[in-house]
Amino acid sequence: EMQLDESGGGLVKPGESLTISCAASGFTFTIAWLSWVRQAPGKGLEWVGRVRSKSHGGTPDYAAPVRDRFTISRDDSKNTVYLHLNSLKTEDTAVYFCTAEGYGYGYHAVDIWGRGTMVTVSS
């Protein structure tokens, strides 16, 4: 079974940093493009960013609201992708889903989803 398991969410204060992790299993991690999608309480889905597979350069893309504050990295030896959240704001409060984009079903379709981890930014 293809699976993504997030960990590391929690409560932090505005301006602080946090790193959340996502461990993958059941599929070929090295060829996957990994994306993060977040959902604020009671709100819709928002794409945060992605990291391409190494064979496609391993480069990241980010959504404008997080571009200068968040960083996505991957460790193919551990089948793990990370989201480093810096200079956190209250509006970053959300469930953060780890996902695979375009793995099995076409380009840019988010076809594997983790259960999500909650990040709360509050003083």
Next chain:
Amino acid sequence: QSALTQPASVSGSPGQSITISCTGTSSDVGGYEYVSWYQQHPGRAPKLIIYEVSNRPSGASNRFSGSKSGNTASLTISGLQAEDEANYYCSSYRSNSALVFGGGTKVTLV
């Protein structure tokens, strides 16, 4: 970056068909065949139900169908059932390499 535009809610009776629209621009929906649709039940992760405008992944009900005309994509749910009550989101690839989602549509059976 603006989200794609979806109606906030759509309702229908059991057995009916409903259609949810997703309007973007020529830089996203209109410019690429990379429109997807997701179903999300409360407290659950979203599930892919349509990819590349009109294709269904394995396991998705054949009552879901997708289409696109110009800058607007559509999801049709035929033979509405109780289990279809959920939130539905569209997404599209955008020319700046981003992925953009719609604001979501709540489907209710009446």
